[in-house]
Amino acid sequence: MTIRDGYLYVTGIWQDGDSITLDYSMDVRMETADKRVRENIGKAAFSRGPIVFCMEEADNGKNLHLLKADKKAASGEGVLVKESEELGHKMLVLEIPGFGTPMYCGTETANDVLECSLYQDYIPEQESAVTLRLIPYYAWNNRGEGEMSVWIRV
Numbered sequence: 760m761t762i763r764d765g766y767l768y769v770t771g772i773w774q775d776g777d778s779i780t781l782d783y784s785m786d787v788r789m790e791t792a793d794k795r796v797r798e799n800i801g802k803a804a805f806s807r808g809p810i811v812f813c814m815e816e817a818d819n820g821k822n823l824h825l826l827k828a829d830k831k832a833a834s835g836e837g838v839l840v841k842e843s844e845e846l847g848h849k850m851l852v853l854e855i856p857g858f859g860t861p862m863y864c865g866t867e868t869a870n871d872v873l874e875c876s877l878y879q880d881y882i883p884e885q886e887s888a889v890t891l892r893l894i895p896y897y898a899w900n901n902r903g904e905g906e907m908s909v910w911i912r913v
Contacts, residue, residue, distance in 0.1 A: 787838045787853060789830070789913070802910040803828065805853060805893055807840065812853050812893035816905030819891060825860045826891060827912035832856035843894075846901050853893040857911075858886040 761768045769779060785808040792799035805812045805828075814823050829837065832855070839854040891911070899907050 787833075787840065789828075789834050792910070799910045801912055803830070803833075803913045804909050804911070805833070805838075805855065807851070807853070810851075811896045811909060813896045813899050813907050813909045814891055814893055814911060815899055815902070815907050817902040818894070819889075821906065822862060823906045823908045824912070825862060826889065827858050827886075828891060829856040829858060830913040833913070846898055850895055850898060852895075853891075855891040855893060857889050857891040859889040860884045860886050 760770075771777075787805060787807045789803040789805060791803050794800060814826065816823065819826060832838075837856045841852050841854060843850055843852045896909060
């Protein structure tokens with residue numbers, strides 16, 4: 760094997776049934792958009808190799824905008840890569856440490872954004888630890904209608 764001009768050249772005399780196995784690291788990456796993309800300031804997307812991942816309501820509940828990834832844990836060893844077959848084929852999913860903020864209406868917790876008035880008294884956010892589950896972007900919207908987000912607050 761030789762590497763030349765960015766390409767790996769594998770040469771040999773091949774027989775039926777021969778195989779070549781490449782083993783290389785595919786770490787999970789946190790990526791951010793340019794600051795000119797206002798909607799994505801303070802957010803990150805997660806990818807592994809060529810695959811981009813997303814959060815879905817089916818795994819993480821409603822109001823995905825109230826969730827955020829723990830940027831310290833998510834950028835280090837805190838991300839778990841797990842195998843899943845729930846959509847009829849093998850795929851990898853990510854489990855990322857994060858935080859959730861409950862939806863408040865005044866002093867009461869609301870189950871749905873429609874239960875809240877547009878404005879209410881300020882209450883400091885009280886985050887709780889959660890695990891965010893991300894699936895490959897190509898597999899979203901196969902478990903019913905619901906929210907989806909590639910860009911996640913950090």
